[in-house]
Amino acid sequence: MNKAEARVQTIVLVEDEPAMMDEIKGELESKGYLVRPASIAQAADAARVGDAAMMIMDRIVFGEDSIVTLEALRKEGVKVPVLVISALSSVDEKVKGLKAGGDDYLTKPFAMVELSARVEAMLRRLDDVRTTKLRVGDLEMDLIEKTVHRASNRIELLPREFRLLEYFLRHPGRVITRAMLLQEVWQYHFSLETNVVDVHISNLRKKIDTKGTPSLIVNIRGAGFMLNANP
Amino acid sequence: MRILEFFGSSAVRVALAFVLVTTVATTAVFGLVYLRIGEANEARNRVILETEAAKSVDRSVEELKGAFEVRLTNDLRRIDYAALFDSNRKVMFGNIDALPPIPVDGKAHYVATMHVPGSDNRIEPVIFVARQRPDGNIMVLGRSLLETLAFRRTVQSALLAGLAPMLLLALAIGAYFARRSSRRLTAIHDTIARIMKGDTDLRLPVGARHDPIAQISRDVNLMLDEIGRLLVQLKGVGDNIAHDLRSPLAVVHAQLERGLESSSDEQLRTVARQALAHIDKAMLTVAALLRLADVEYSPTSRNFQSIDLSAICADLFEFYEPLAESKSIKMTLETKSPVQIQGDGDLMREAVSNLIGNAIKFTPENGSVSIAVFRENGLPVVRVRDSGIGVEPAERDKIFQRFYRTSSGHRVPGSGLGLSITAAIANLHELDLRFNDNNPGAVFEMVGRRR
Numbered sequence: 001m002n003k004a005e006a007r008v009q010t011i012v013l014v015e016d017e018p019a020m021m022d023e024i025k026g027e028l029e030s031k032g033y034l035v036r037p038a039s040i041a042q043a044a045d046a047a048r049v050g051d052a053a054m055m056i057m058d059r060i061v062f063g064e065d066s067i068v069t070l071e072a073l074r075k076e077g078v079k080v081p082v083l084v085i086s087a088l089s090s091v092d093e094k095v096k097g098l099k100a101g102g103d104d105y106l107t108k109p110f111a112m113v114e115l116s117a118r119v120e121a122m123l124r125r126l127d128d129v130r131t132t133k134l135r136v137g138d139l140e141m142d143l144i145e146k147t148v149h150r151a152s153n154r155i156e157l158l159p160r161e162f163r164l165l166e167y168f169l170r171h172p173g174r175v176i177t178r179a180m181l182l183q184e185v186w187q188y189h190f191s192l193e194t195n196v197v198d199v200h201i202s203n204l205r206k207k208i209d210t211k212g213t214p215s216l217i218v219n220i221r222g223a224g225f226m227l228n229a230n231p
Numbered sequence: 232m233r234i235l236e237f238f239g240s241s242a243v244r245v246a247l248a249f250v251l252v253t254t255v256a257t258t259a260v261f262g263l264v265y266l267r268i269g270e271a272n273e274a275r276n277r278v279i280l281e282t283e284a285a286k287s288v289d290r291s292v293e294e295l296k297g298a299f300e301v302r303l304t305n306d307l308r309r310i311d312y313a314a315l316f317d318s319n320r321k322v323m324f325g326n327i328d329a330l331p332p333i334p335v336d337g338k339a340h341y342v343a344t345m346h347v348p349g350s351d352n353r354i355e356p357v358i359f360v361a362r363q364r365p366d367g368n369i370m371v372l373g374r375s376l377l378e379t380l381a382f383r384r385t386v387q388s389a390l391l392a393g394l395a396p397m398l399l400l401a402l403a404i405g406a407y408f409a410r411r412s413s414r415r416l417t418a419i420h421d422t423i424a425r426i427m428k429g430d431t432d433l434r435l436p437v438g439a440r441h442d443p444i445a446q447i448s449r450d451v452n453l454m455l456d457e458i459g460r461l462l463v464q465l466k467g468v469g470d471n472i473a474h475d476l477r478s479p480l481a482v483v484h485a486q487l488e489r490g491l492e493s494s495s496d497e498q499l500r501t502v503a504r505q506a507l508a509h510i511d512k513a514m515l516t517v518a519a520l521l522r523l524a525d526v527e528y529s530p531t532s533r534n535f536q537s538i539d540l541s542a543i544c545a546d547l548f549e550f551y552e553p554l555a556e557s558k559s560i561k562m563t564l565e566t567k568s569p570v571q572i573q574g575d576g577d578l579m580r581e582a583v584s585n586l587i588g589n590a591i592k593f594t595p596e597n598g599s600v601s602i603a604v605f606r607e608n609g610l611p612v613v614r615v616r617d618s619g620i621g622v623e624p625a626e627r628d629k630i631f632q633r634f635y636r637t638s639s640g641h642r643v644p645g646s647g648l649g650l651s652i653t654a655a656i657a658n659l660h661e662l663d664l665r666f667n668d669n670n671p672g673a674v675f676e677m678v679g680r681r682r
Contacts, residue, residue, distance in 0.1 A: 111511065160550075199554045
């Protein structure tokens, strides 16, 4: 447990559907977060005084579009990370949600593991510092030299493999879904019916893993993958 | 209610307006005739009388008397008046008892109520001229306007007699048309009511005529045909959705039941995991359906930009290459120069991704997949060719239908919506998605539509 996790983080949740509210609350509380349900106005207040580590906002809450408030908050300079969830699935709506200041956008229906993975990634993003080197165990990535070493052995990676590994190294010990990888590494905003991502991961594993030791990247059943933070 | 409705209908209103206009026009014509007849007759009589009176001034009393007698004897119609009064205004001879109440100025004057001589109380309008003679006597000539009056009366009664049946006729014609059109409208109304109640195979009566109602009915029928076609399609889609969701749900149901009956936690956990996988599959289908609806009903030209099909294909080629390699499929890319079109990059990537994904999915190990991007006759083409299982001739029409999976493709996982989404995206970009045989294998290509 590092310091960031020792402190209980409050997530403000704006959602008018009781069942969805319960599910999200249950999922995130099981991950150790404090979830505070709120109206749009309450959420805005919490964001202004810095009471929220992040916010999850449903697009349409009791007939009101929450991104209007989000836009206003961003204009005021409020920087709290916001995950927008919505049944409005069109690409245009997604763009609208992100333009208004949302940091990520999830379309209903989604799996809870997808939600919590994204929440963790977003909270993690805050801790990002301008590092030039990323390290997990004896695996080290130099962001300036664009090189990767495992126990002083140089590993040659294709550009795309490099970015894939970089994403894992930036989120060690976190569940990362296939959709997140598609979106963040390849910038593909659609779902796939093939297991291409798994093939990419398995190719990456072949290059970075050492024989006889468990893989650095583990499969999380029904969710995605995770980089073992303490190998 | 029925009557109110009848008079409220526009056809009846038109009929009534028709009656009104006819009445006014006819009355105006008759009125003009009526007035003109009187005026012309009167004016002529005035001139004649004034001239005669002027000419008679020079005649002697005897001559005058003889002339009057001849005149009055010949006047079989009893329309002439002639008399001579002395300077004391006493009648000397002629058929007028007393001097009419007019100025003695040789000009014609109208006397509305002249007592007819030799009758008890008959009265008629007369035009008189009274003229002073050099000997002091006053000569009076007159002409009855009774004939004119009678003629006017005839015209008047003719108008009345003619107008009444004409009004009735116009009303009858109006009512006939109103009834006819209202009967047609009622028929249309009733048909629509029945269609709304679910009798969707019914069509509006059109009839043999080519009038606006028939035209609109024909248009509505065409629309109903189209809606009917969509309904059938929708029903098919609904059935497919139900089927595609029911299978995983049934499995989940059975698994959970089995899990609950199991004794060990570990077994329950395994079952729950399997159930989750099936629910994920159902959610994938739902998400794909939403996606399809989203693409199909989005307004065109959204936020279109200039995009390069070659770059998109090169990017996806790199993305899919490891998957092809893992199946020992030889994948090649053929792009020479940028192929720019106006479009949405995200959507186009999704469409091409579906085609490449399908090609790899349906191509067995050691096969080949080739991607080519080029312009042909100025039109952009993206072609994905594979050496896979291809599509049976009998199934070629169906592969673009929603949820359709080839009999051989049934064992391959997927929502069955990929090609539908691709076709919808292609359509949004004014491209046609086409299928060709590759002997063996399939060729899918998106080709620019010629305008």
